[in-house]
Amino acid sequence: MEKFVTRGQNKHSCANDARSPQKRMKLESDERIKEEEEEDATLAEFSHPVPWQKIEAEDLDCDYALLFSKEEADHLFKQLEEEVVYSTGEEAKVQVFGKVYNIPRKQATYGDADLTYTYSGVTRLAFPWTPTLEYIRDAVTKTTGHTFNFVLINRYKDGQDHIGEHRDDERELDPLCPIASVSFGAARDFIFRHRDARGKQTRRQIEPVKLELAHGSMLLMNSPTNTFWYHSLPVRRKITLPRINLTFRSIVVDRKK
DNA sequence: AAAACTTCATACCA
DNA sequence: GTGGTATGAAGTTT
Numbered sequence: 001m002e003k004f005v006t007r008g009q010n011k012h013s014c015a016n017d018a019r020s021p022q023k024r025m026k027l028e029s030d031e032r033i034k035e036e037e038e039e040d041a042t043l044a045e046f047s048h049p050v051p052w053q054k055i056e057a058e059d060l061d062c063d064y065a066l067l068f069s070k071e072e073a074d075h076l077f078k079q080l081e082e083e084v085v086y087s088t089g090e091e092a093k094v095q096v097f098g099k100v101y102n103i104p105r106k107q108a109t110y111g112d113a114d115l116t117y118t119y120s121g122v123t124r125l126a127f128p129w130t131p132t133l134e135y136i137r138d139a140v141t142k143t144t145g146h147t148f149n150f151v152l153i154n155r156y157k158d159g160q161d162h163i164g165e166h167r168d169d170e171r172e173l174d175p176l177c178p179i180a181s182v183s184f185g186a187a188r189d190f191i192f193r194h195r196d197a198r199g200k201q202t203r204r205q206i207e208p209v210k211l212e213l214a215h216g217s218m219l220l221m222n223s224p225t226n227t228f229w230y231h232s233l234p235v236r237r238k239i240t241l242p243r244i245n246l247t248f249r250s251i252v253v254d255r256k257k
Numbered sequence: 258a259a260a261a262c263t264t265c266a267t268a269c270c271a
Numbered sequence: 272g273t274g275g276t277a278t279g280a281a282g283t284t285t
Contacts, residue, residue, distance in 0.1 A: 094260065096284070097260090097261085101262070198280095199281085237277065
């Protein structure tokens with residue numbers, strides 16, 4: 001198997017904040033002293049410092065870390081398996097050029113009141129946050145400093161479940177806010193491909209960036225990654241166990257509606 | 258373009 | 272080296 005790319009040290013850079021992810025936080029206060037107190041409190045909640053890996057390529061900027069211990073990740077996975085309600089019936093199908101297919105994974109959407117998610121032309125309402133989802137969301141916010149109003153959950157029951165190459169819909173997302181992808185269960189390969197290196201007339205030779213997303217991990221996809229890079233979760237026939245992925249996003253509320 | 262599936266050439270493994 | 276299988280890129284579809 002090809003070597004997976006995981007380069008770089010623990011340095012961090014982001015469009016919104018140049019500090020390291022674990023030290024960044026929501027800037028609600030003008031007072032520096034209060035800010036430092038909050039920073040101490042934030043760090044104290046994670047007894048083991050999170051070792052970050054910076055993943056970089058042309059137009060690509062991601063941070064990867066193990067956010068939860070194995071024990072905590074096991075517990076959260078179990079909770080999610082009990083609590084999350086996935087789409088069924090017509091909502092679990094997708095129509096492509098007139099043909100109807102079962103989506104090769106299960107999907108659920110949770111978030112702040114009245115937020116909607118559109119997939120392949122179909123819009124549906126987010127369920128209200130559950131305590132487990134709020135806990136994970138808040139852990140992500142504490143380590144990244146970014147807040148999120150929505151999460152898309154994808155459950156891949158085994159290695160046959162997958163998702164094809166795509167970018168996350170830029171129209172309804174704040175393009176400057178990162179997307180935080182938290183994984184539980186079976187580790188799966190995750191592939192980035194640059195938009196200029198796809199299709200027949202591949203304009204440029206740009207190597208794909210390949211990662212493995214582990215149980216309890218978080219992948220932060222910073223701007224402008226999602227503009228230039230497609231990503232996919234390919235089939236892996238030997239994998240027999242499920243994976244649950246949560247992608248936390250910041251959806252811009254469209255007042256025109 | 259969308260987002261699935263299918264096809265086919267190549268890579269990999271025992 | 273060989274055969275079976277897994278992978279990934281390209282093709283197909285309205």
